[in-house]
Amino acid sequence: MFQFYYQGFKNMTVGKRLWTIIIIKLIIMFLILKVFFFPNFLKSNFKTDEERGNYVIKQLTK
Amino acid sequence: MEHVDFSLVDWSRAQFALTALYHWLFVPLTLGLSFIIAFMETQYVRTGNPEWKRITKFWMTLFGVNFAIGVATGIILEFQFGTNWSNYSWFVGDIFGAPLAIEGIMAFFMESTFIAVMFFGWNKVSKKFHLISTWLVAIGSNLSALWILVANAWMQNPVGMEFNPDTARNEMANFAEVLFNPVAVNKFYHTVLSSYILASVFVVGISAWFLLKNREHLFAKKSIIVASIFGLSASFLTVLTGDGSARNMAKYQPMKFAAMENLYMGQQNAPLTAIGFLQKNALESDPSKQDFVFKIEIPNMLSYMAFLDPNAYVPGIHDLVKGNTERNIMSYSERSEKGKVAITSLSEYKNAKKAGNDSIANDALVKFNENYAHFGYGYYANRDLNELIPSVPTTFYSFRIMVGLGFHFMALFMVVLLLARKDKLEKYRFILYTALWTIPLAYIASELGWVVAEVGRQPWVIQDILPTIAAVSQISSTSVQITFGLFFIIFTGLLIAEIKIMITQIKKGPEGETIETEIKTS
Numbered sequence: 001m002f003q004f005y006y007q008g009f010k011n012m013t014v015g016k017r018l019w020t021i022i023i024i025k026l027i028i029m030f031l032i033l034k035v036f037f038f039p040n041f042l043k044s045n046f047k048t049d050e051e052r053g054n055y056v057i058k059q060l061t062k
Numbered sequence: 063m064e065h066v067d068f069s070l071v072d073w074s075r076a077q078f079a080l081t082a083l084y085h086w087l088f089v090p091l092t093l094g095l096s097f098i099i100a101f102m103e104t105q106y107v108r109t110g111n112p113e114w115k116r117i118t119k120f121w122m123t124l125f126g127v128n129f130a131i132g133v134a135t136g137i138i139l140e141f142q143f144g145t146n147w148s149n150y151s152w153f154v155g156d157i158f159g160a161p162l163a164i165e166g167i168m169a170f171f172m173e174s175t176f177i178a179v180m181f182f183g184w185n186k187v188s189k190k191f192h193l194i195s196t197w198l199v200a201i202g203s204n205l206s207a208l209w210i211l212v213a214n215a216w217m218q219n220p221v222g223m224e225f226n227p228d229t230a231r232n233e234m235a236n237f238a239e240v241l242f243n244p245v246a247v248n249k250f251y252h253t254v255l256s257s258y259i260l261a262s263v264f265v266v267g268i269s270a271w272f273l274l275k276n277r278e279h280l281f282a283k284k285s286i287i288v289a290s291i292f293g294l295s296a297s298f299l300t301v302l303t304g305d306g307s308a309r310n311m312a313k314y315q316p317m318k319f320a321a322m323e324n325l326y327m328g329q330q331n332a333p334l335t336a337i338g339f340l341q342k343n344a345l346e347s348d349p350s351k352q353d354f355v356f357k358i359e360i361p362n363m364l365s366y367m368a369f370l371d372p373n374a375y376v377p378g379i380h381d382l383v384k385g386n387t388e389r390n391i392m393s394y395s396e397r398s399e400k401g402k403v404a405i406t407s408l409s410e411y412k413n414a415k416k417a418g419n420d421s422i423a424n425d426a427l428v429k430f431n432e433n434y435a436h437f438g439y440g441y442y443a444n445r446d447l448n449e450l451i452p453s454v455p456t457t458f459y460s461f462r463i464m465v466g467l468g469f470h471f472m473a474l475f476m477v478v479l480l481l482a483r484k485d486k487l488e489k490y491r492f493i494l495y496t497a498l499w500t501i502p503l504a505y506i507a508s509e510l511g512w513v514v515a516e517v518g519r520q521p522w523v524i525q526d527i528l529p530t531i532a533a534v535s536q537i538s539s540t541s542v543q544i545t546f547g548l549f550f551i552i553f554t555g556l557l558i559a560e561i562k563i564m565i566t567q568i569k570k571g572p573e574g575e576t577i578e579t580e581i582k583t584s
Contacts, residue, residue, distance in 0.1 A: 004178075
């Protein structure tokens, strides 16, 4: 199984360029955007689900 | 809800729209091309003709480029749910959880396992196992789309759930009802079939380019025959599912239907406007004014499309906003009053529970449940009810351009199939140029389909229950603008990378010598 994937990746032609793009893309998405620009609003502001639920109800009924 | 930061709502909407539109540039080609490749490889296994293997491998490479660049772009939408749309995200959490979890598992296990066999398994696994893997990639990617579309359809027609007033979340009460929601079933077929058309146009267009360049004749003709048969079949079926979409829309989202048809005054024997140019600001203030500068109508067709009855009454925008007692249509002002009662009851219920007063809590809950179907309208109790009308020109023109292009694709498939069968394609260069330049049109049509579906349902995030103004997170609109800019740069970069790599691969052409060349040279 290891050899199957190893040889497959090794013999890729277009793939190397694509993998570079994929890796850069995933780094930007998960290590930059998700961490610095897209915190989960409710998870980062409230500790428990009860607090989150109460906050949302307050927002929806204000 | 009197004070609304429209800058925040609009930028959050714009960001979601931008991301969804870019994401959708990658998805339909994956959905459709996977099946085209599977058909080609089936021909290879069936006939043993190595030319089919060459053809399959070429399109597989382009599929790989598109898949690799497009993969995970949809995750950005999930980031936005948590950050920009936290009220909505919390409100629907339990409903979305199941379909999205299934999608994740399916995408991960099915696609990622068999896609490796598909790309790395040539000459390492048996022909039949390789073929099965290719088919499973096609089926897996299409099933992944199913779960996303089930989630989307629930927002257009929320069913199978119960609202829990203690947690402020909708909870799944009936999974089958969510999965077999009539909107979900039709939306799935309509979306994947239209994706097959896009992929077929792509294959036909690229193959036409080879013929224009006087290269790879056998490869191009075989590709055109497979893609045009697939595209033509999908086109006929798309007409049927489009018809289903219209009926669902008339039933579950009558405002979207009326906006899409620029129908302000409801009528019996309503005609369908096949071609029309809208009068600016027509009817909104004066319903007696002419609503079109020019139009060509098909008599009774709209009534038939909506209710399978040429005499049926199709409600217009005015009927829905002002109400129509004769037709049993409740006005938006009445619905907003009921919605306000639902919102107030929810607040009273929570306060009573907190105070330990069960009797008041129970009374409030009864009132809430009676009026929950109108919950979202409550946010417009002190607002202009015209905010509940989506952009009429956007939905009207998007729908007509999409349908017009759909018929163009159908005609193109018929013509190229006929000419390919008669081996006369090269003689009609303008047809080949048309096929090539139809590729961007297929993308435009595909995107416009989503514009009709999503702009047409505004202002609702969840139909009748939650509008965008209540769904948005209370965050700074500046941060949304910054991330909008970032996404625009990233996605544009990805798109440019995809187009560049694709063009390089297309110019290279299929690997190895074609059988045709071998015969000529031998």
